[in-house]
Amino acid sequence: xxxxxxxxxxxxxxxxxxxxxxxxxxxxxxxxMFWYRQFPKQSxxxxxxxxxxxxxxxxxxxxxxxxxxxxxxxTLSTLTVTSAHPEDSSFYICSARVPGGSYEQYFGxxxxxxxx
Amino acid sequence: AQSVSQHxxxxxxxxAASLELGCNYSYGGTVNLFWYVQYPGQxxxxxxxxxxxxxxxxGIKGFEAEFIKSKFSFNLRKPSVQWSDTAEYFCAVNEPxxxxxxxxxxxxxxxxxx
Numbered sequence: 001x002x003x004x005x006x007x008x009x010x011x012x013x014x015x016x017x018x019x020x021x022x023x024x025x026x027x028x029x030x031x032x033m034f035w036y037r038q039f040p041k042q043s044x045x046x047x048x049x050x051x052x053x054x055x056x057x058x059x060x061x062x063x064x065x066x067x068x069x070x071x072x073x074x075t076l077s078t079l080t081v082t083s084a085h086p087e088d089s090s091f092y093i094c095s096a097r098v099p100g101g102s103y104e105q106y107f108g109x110x111x112x113x114x115x116x
Numbered sequence: 117a118q119s120v121s122q123h124x125x126x127x128x129x130x131x132a133a134s135l136e137l138g139c140n141y142s143y144g145g146t147v148n149l150f151w152y153v154q155y156p157g158q159x160x161x162x163x164x165x166x167x168x169x170x171x172x173x174x175g176i177k178g179f180e181a182e183f184i185k186s187k188f189s190f191n192l193r194k195p196s197v198q199w200s201d202t203a204e205y206f207c208a209v210n211e212p213x214x215x216x217x218x219x220x221x222x223x224x225x226x227x228x229x230x
Contacts, residue, residue: 004159032215032216034216034217034218041225042222042223043206043220043221043222043223044160044206044218044220045220046217046218046219046220049215049217051215057215093159093160095160095218097215097216103148103167103210103216104162104165105162105216105218106162107152107159107160107161108159109158109159110159
């Protein structure tokens with residue numbers, strides 16, 4: 001099946017610094033990728049839709065200047081958390097939509113971000 | 117905006133018991149429906165999906181789900197659970213014209229005791 005990877009799997013950073021998380025579709029091309037945030041014992045909250053070659057579409061309440069998304073190629077989308085603060089600590093998950101008419105998504109393993 | 121409700125947040129049952137997890141959605145138009153599972157320490161995996169056709173869909177690992185349009189429901193079932201079914205289960209919905217973005221339910225933590 002389709003495989004989506006994320007890097008890093010976990011990261012600790014100091015408050016005020018920026019962190020970049022990569023999401024790659026390993027064996028298929030994904031024109032659309034999604035970024036989610038998952039708080040402990042809670043569901044996934046969609047942050048933004050990332051389309052290759054165009055600007056990301058952010059969900060209501062998500063700060064686009066804080067969570068920068070770049071979908072530079074058909075296999076790579078990046079999420080940069082800028083000027084991170086402790087409240088940004090969370091589990092960030094990406095997914096990639098299978099190309100074609102299917103609406104299936106394959107999920108990455110997630111990135112645990114801890115801001116100290 | 118549509119919403120997805122999962123009725124049980126936490127379910128504990130013994131091996132060989134039957135499992136049914138409820139899922140209701142609010143959107144009145146055409147939707148695609150999914151159940152995902154997240155095993156401890158692993159990423160989300162697709163259990164099954166419904167796009168159209170037979171409302172009873174079968175997925176992996178012996179799971180099935182029934183789409184009842186009149187009730188806006190898509191309940192997940194498994195006749196006999198195993199200890200390895202311990203996981204978090206998420207119902208998700210998307211609208212066909214929304215780039216495929218998913219709206220997730222709150223999730224149900226299922227614990228199967230030996």
